[in-house]
Amino acid sequence: MKALEGVKILDFTHVQSGPTCTQLLAWFGADVIKVERPGEGDITRGQLRDIPGVDSLYFTMLNHNKRSITLDTKNPEGKKVLEQLVKICDVMVENFAPGALDRMGFSWARIQELNPRIILASIKGFGPGPYEDCKVYENVAQCTGGAASTTGFRDGPPLVTGAQIGDSGTGLHLALGIVTALFQRTNTGRGQRVTAAMQDGVLNLCRVKLRDQQRLARGPLTEYSQYGEGVPFGDAVPRAGNDSGGGQPGRILKCKGWETDPNAYIYFITQAPVWEKICDVIGKPGWKTDPEYAKPAARLPKLNHIFETIEEWTKTKTKFEVMEILNNYDIPCGPILSMKELAEEPSLRDTGTIVEVDHPTRGKYLSVGNPIKLSDSPADVTRSPLLGEHTEEILRQVLGYSDADVRRVESSGAVGQLASHAAAQ
Ligand code: CAO
Numbered sequence: 001m002k003a004l005e006g007v008k009i010l011d012f013t014h015v016q017s018g019p020t021c022t023q024l025l026a027w028f029g030a031d032v033i034k035v036e037r038p039g040e041g042d043i044t045r046g047q048l049r050d051i052p053g054v055d056s057l058y059f060t061m062l063n064h065n066k067r068s069i070t071l072d073t074k075n076p077e078g079k080k081v082l083e084q085l086v087k088i089c090d091v092m093v094e095n096f097a098p099g100a101l102d103r104m105g106f107s108w109a110r111i112q113e114l115n116p117r118i119i120l121a122s123i124k125g126f127g128p129g130p131y132e133d134c135k136v137y138e139n140v141a142q143c144t145g146g147a148a149s150t151t152g153f154r155d156g157p158p159l160v161t162g163a164q165i166g167d168s169g170t171g172l173h174l175a176l177g178i179v180t181a182l183f184q185r186t187n188t189g190r191g192q193r194v195t196a197a198m199q200d201g202v203l204n205l206c207r208v209k210l211r212d213q214q215r216l217a218r219g220p221l222t223e224y225s226q227y228g229e230g231v232p233f234g235d236a237v238p239r240a241g242n243d244s245g246g247g248q249p250g251r252i253l254k255c256k257g258w259e260t261d262p263n264a265y266i267y268f269i270t271q272a273p274v275w276e277k278i279c280d281v282i283g284k285p286g287w288k289t290d291p292e293y294a295k296p297a298a299r300l301p302k303l304n305h306i307f308e309t310i311e312e313w314t315k316t317k318t319k320f321e322v323m324e325i326l327n328n329y330d331i332p333c334g335p336i337l338s339m340k341e342l343a344e345e346p347s348l349r350d351t352g353t354i355v356e357v358d359h360p361t362r363g364k365y366l367s368v369g370n371p372i373k374l375s376d377s378p379a380d381v382t383r384s385p386l387l388g389e390h391t392e393e394i395l396r397q398v399l400g401y402s403d404a405d406v407r408r409v410e411s412s413g414a415v416g417q418l419a420s421h422a423a424a425q
Helices: 016-026 076-086 108-112 138-144 168-188 197-205 207-216 274-280 294-312 319-328 337-343 345-348 393-397 402-413 419-424
Strands: 008-012 031-035 066-070 091-094 119-124 193-197 252-253 263-267 334-336 354-359 363-368
Touching: 008 076, 016 031, 016 066, 016 168, 016 274, 016 354, 066 393, 066 419, 076 108, 076 334, 076 393, 091 168, 119 138, 119 168, 138 197, 168 193, 168 197, 193 197, 193 252, 263 294, 263 345, 274 294, 319 334, 319 354, 334 363, 337 402, 393 402
Parallel strands: 008 031, 008 091, 031 066, 091 119, 119 193
Antiparallel strands: 252 263, 263 334, 354 363
């Protein structure tokens, strides 16, 4: 049995944020029924296509382990089908633009009327307030949630990160809200609304920067390199390059081959408890007792010089050699791994963090499997559904439609052309 076996999810999500949430729930064993508009489906099916006419990697990598039903929910017959799905599902997840679900005729009041046990989970760009009606995408959330203002170098513009903290990050927050609401329902018997705003999710992930904002009121942030450089602080947390966020000075340093390999770098942390070992490794044993270097406070104004000295050593080794040497001394470090290196890393394949999936029209491709491992509920990654692949199956098996019912719904245009009929033509 899978952890969420028996839980039915009405997946009314699209693009990235919502689909990442329902994909996680599917990996935990929920039956996820993805509702898509006939014809086009989730817009990402056709975005960033690398093979003509084939579902994009953008779509396939966000929609594993789901079933797809095509449904025009603005068509009266389609609306009836959606109502029936609302009645039998445990959770409905959506990330439409603000107000879209209400305009479709599915307000929270109406949904509760149809099924008081259902949990309605929504992602929006912003919570209630001045921006609540705005449409939001990933980078908008990174900018409005505090990530961009604190990412990048002090003398450069704000930067967004490649990690999709606005979309996938908020999907993760929402998934936790959903399972928590399911847990509460076991006691109350009632459903509830779960909402996660992308701005809030990003800000939650930038918690340490709000910490620093408040510390700034009491004096300069001594672990930021600008302190050692004598550059005064303004009234907002500055961008700090690759300075560590955890109070332990850290930097990204060049390794052997950096001149030609853009990823020949390592993250190096001068943690206080391992300082003496670092001095030995880099050939500076004198620093262990020199009062100018021995204590963390004495080192803060000289971090640039210290890291330059360490870099002279790291430049003589590859990033993997540096890692091996440092790990022998329990000195934490992080080689900069490229996507290519990660894709080829055997240990990630062994754990199912990177999986190879076979798809009927695309063939084999790589994806990221479930990063959350449950010992009693292992996640088997199955391919994403073709558009409307399960429409007939869901109408018949989930909703109990007869042949006549299926014909009626199909001829109304509410579900598009059924796959079995398309194949017969
Ligand atoms: N049948 C009939 N109509 C459907 C349908 C279906 N199966 N599925 C969607 N629609 C309709 C919606 O009801 C809506 O109609 P109205 O505008 O008439 O109310 C319309 O399709 C468009 O939906 P949308 O506004 O959500 O889509 P969009 O492409 O214009 O905006 C996005 C996309 C992501 C900006 C917006 O949905 C949004 O802000 N979502 C919340 C935040 C979010 O999740 N953002 C992250 C997305 S990933 O980067």
